Amino acid sequence: MNAAAWAVLLAALVTGWVVLDGAVQGAGATLLQERDPDGSDRRREPAERRVVLAAVGPLLLPGEVWLIAALGVLVGVFPHAEADLLNAGYPVAITLIASWALRDAGIWLRSRRPGHVWRDVWDVVLVVASIVLAGSWGALLGVAWGSGLAALGLGILAVVLTRLHGDAVVAWRLRRTGPLPVVVTSVMIAAPVVGTAIAAWPRLIEGGISAQALETLGIVAIVVLPVVLALQVVAWWLVSRPLGRRDMLFF
Amino acid sequence: MVFENATRFWGQLYLVNYALGIAAGIVLELQFGLHFPGLLDVAGEVFGAPLVVETLVAFFLESTLLGLWVFGWHLFPRALHAAIFWAVVITGYVSAFAVMVANGFLRNPTGYVLEGLPGEQVARITDVGALITNPAALLSSLHVVGACLMAGGFVLVGISAWHLRRSGGGLRLPTGPEEDLWRHSMRAGIWTGAIGVLFAQAFGYSQFEYFDATGAVDGNAAIGVLLEVMMRTADLVFLGALVLPLLLIAGALFRMRGRRALYATLTALLPLPFAVAIAGWLVRELGRQPWIIQGVLRVDEVTSDQSARAVLASLVLLVGLMVTLAALDWWVLGRLARGGISRLVLGAEPGDVLRDDGAGADVLLRFGVVDTPDGGAGAPGGDGRPHDGPAPEVAR
Known part of the structure; x- marks a missing residue:
């Protein structure tokens, strides 16, 4: 695999993350809000929140690993590009890490204790951390465009798109009619990533490692990626089923 | 029975502990680019290669498999479900080894050569075998x-x-x-x-x-x-x-x-x-x-060119956050450990979990629970489709 193939893989990994984890972020951001059929908003009951978390729960582990893999490729294959990106986007990278850790802690820990206070506090943390995570991510994409305005714009766009996407995925799992189909929100949420990959392409390729090392690592990637993808397909199948009595309500 | 209880009890502790591991791993992975960019500039190729293997191969598989283990609990046959967890263990060990290859290079650099002019030198891998062994x-x-x-x-x-x-x-x-x-x-x-x-x-x-x-x-x-x-x-x-x-x-x-x-x-x-x-x-x-x-x-x-103040602020924020999360995580682990096998969530029927959460009849119906004292055994699935797969792993 040459630098271009690795860059395509990197873009694919990031796209996978925004589509899969974006649903978890969106469901987290809207955890407390329920839109009734008559169009009015109300606060979700505890059991309803649990159902929403159950709907997107199976996406968390197989989803966030896409960004971890993308960051691994960035460190190992495009180390100079990573150093440049994180140097320019230092503050949003820090809020990204902090909100990511908090979001994960919120999902894993909130249902582990029965108390109302414990769960209500974690639910608020989950809402805030999910919004900050989506916003930080969008802003980091904007940093790759090299402009503060792009960072602000993409940050806000990411927050809006994850909400729509989270709503769509939850509605789909519950077999309700959502405002937009999942396919549409998936394309919408992936578009800024693909656009950024094209815009940042030359700087990304420049920031790579030697051709020989790319080849060696490429062999490893080509051998393992089919296995990874096959397992991912099984994970997606879990989510494609309507939420029901054979599901696990762990989160 | 004892093995089912053991899997559910220790599995639940494993998962709560795992959460902290992911959070800490995310912080660690971004540390190199954020605070030690010079390491990547000089040794990105040698030090980064094992990290690519770790994230793209080992952890990718491990995390996906763990997700299948947790959320496929009632869907996969018992033997397959157990095999998935062993695969989680094996990929976890591969992951640890890949990280130790990266760390071992820092402690005892081998299998590489420095190329380029003094001051702009870049490390290249010359011997993959030496790096691994x-x-x-x-x-x-x-x-x-x-x-x-x-x-x-x-x-x-x-x-x-x-x-x-x-x-x-x-x-x-x-x-x-x-x-x-x-x-x-x-x-x-x-x-x-x-x-x-x-x-x-x-x-x-x-x-x-x-x-x-x-x-x-x-x-x-x-x-x-x-x-x-x-x-x-x-x-x-x-x-x-x-x-x-x-x-x-x-x-x-x-x-x-x-x-x-x-x-x-x-x-x-x-x-x-x-x-x-x-x-x-x-x-x-x-x-x-x-x-x-x-x-x-x-x-x-x-080290990076960020101002000392920015680095200090991020250090305080991230260390404070991780220490808080670690303390909460350990407290939860302690409570779960003391609770024993009563009210385990991992491997429980969804209807039982939701009933504990105070769910109404409409929500419970989706999870196959009709409001009868026997808790809905044999009730139709809430999704209106017959389930003809293998029997649920966890008998009530």
């Missing part, structure tokens, strides 16, 4: 695996001992499923810990081979003390590992006089392997100072 990767990995098995053994033994101390027991056979679980777990923990300490010790001492060749580790007084504490603790645990398996003969450990005091001691010792593991990592990382790559690159040559 680096004693600082291979021996240290086996040492770390031993230390991890030892820690796992202490957790199993410490928590089982806590429950056994409360339940009394003292009979030849366990009094019920709960005591049966703690006895099984105690046995498993003692053997795991015994094997662990053997590995940790053998491959701990064998690391002196490359320590001596690449510069002494005891140049710093604090490191010497930590190293001494680590080695003497391992000696004591080794003695324990000789005695405890003997007490398993004829179940003596569960019947002998004075066992309650022994149980209390075993529970009190639970944090020990964690403290020693931290000491071990301090020896490893401090022992390399002032180098980030031993003898090649110093830490002060690779």
Whole structure:
């Protein structure tokens, strides 16, 4: 695999993350809000929140690993590009890490204790951390465009798109009619990533490692990626089923 | 039955602990680019390659498999479900080894060459085999695996001992499923810990081979003390590992006089392997100072250009966050450990979990629960489709 193939893989990994984890972020951001059929908003009951978390729960582990893999490729294959990106986007990278850790802690820990206070506090943390995570991510994409305005714009766009996407995925799992189909929100949420990959392409390729090392690592990637993808397909199948009595309500 | 209880109880603790591991791993992965960009500029290719393997191969598989294990609980046949967890374990070990290859390169750089003009040198891999069989990767990995098995053994033994101390027991056979679980777990923990300490010790001492060749580790007084504490603790645990398996003969450990005091001691010792593991990592990382790559690159040559104030702010934020999350995580683990096998969520029927959450009839119906006292066994699936797959793994 040459630098271009690795860059395509990197873009694919990031796209996978925004589509899969974006649903978890969106469901987290809207955890407390329920839109009734008559169009009015109300606060979700505890059991309803649990159902929403159950709907997107199976996406968390197989989803966030896409960004971890993308960051691994960035460190190992495009180390100079990573150093440049994180140097320019230092503050949003820090809020990204902090909100990511908090979001994960919120999902894993909130249902582990029965108390109302414990769960209500974690639910608020989950809402805030999910919004900050989506916003930080969008802003980091904007940093790759090299402009503060792009960072602000993409940050806000990411927050809006994850909400729509989270709503769509939850509605789909519950077999309700959502405002937009999942396919549409998936394309919408992936578009800024693909656009950024094209815009940042030359700087990304420049920031790579030697051709020989790319080849060696490429062999490893080509051998393992089919296995990874096959397992991912099984994970997606879990989510494609309507939420029901054979599901696990762990989160 | 005892294995199902064990899987659900210990699995739940495993998952809560896993959450913190992911959060800490995310912080660590971004540290290099954020604060040590010079390391990537010089050694990105050599140091980064094992991290690509770790994230793209090992952790990707591990995390996906763990997701399948948790959320496919009621969907996969029992044997497949168990096999998925073993695959999680294997990929977890591969992941740990890949990280140790990266860390081993920093401690004992081999299999590379520096190219380019002085001041702009870049490290290139020349020998993949040497990078992987680096004693600082291979021996240290086996040492770390031993230390991890030892820690796992202490957790199993410490928590089982806590429950056994409360339940009394003292009979030849366990009094019920709960005591049966703690006895099984105690046995498993003692053997795991015994094997662990053997590995940790053998491959701990064998690391002196490359320590001596690449510069002494005891140049710093604090490191010497930590190293001494680590080695003497391992000696004591080794003695324990000789005695405890003997007490398993004829179940003596569960019947002998004075066992309650022994149980209390075993529970009190639970944090020990964690403290020693931290000491071990301090020896490893401090022992390399002032180098980030031993003898090649110093830490002060690779740090980022961010202002000291920005770095301090991020340090306070991230360390504060991680310490808070760790404390909460351990508190939750402690509560779950004390709770025993009552009200386990992992592997429970969704209807039971939701009923505990106060769900209404409409929500419960979706999960196949009709409001009858028998809890809806045989009720139609809430999604209106017949389920013709294998029987649910967890019988109620």
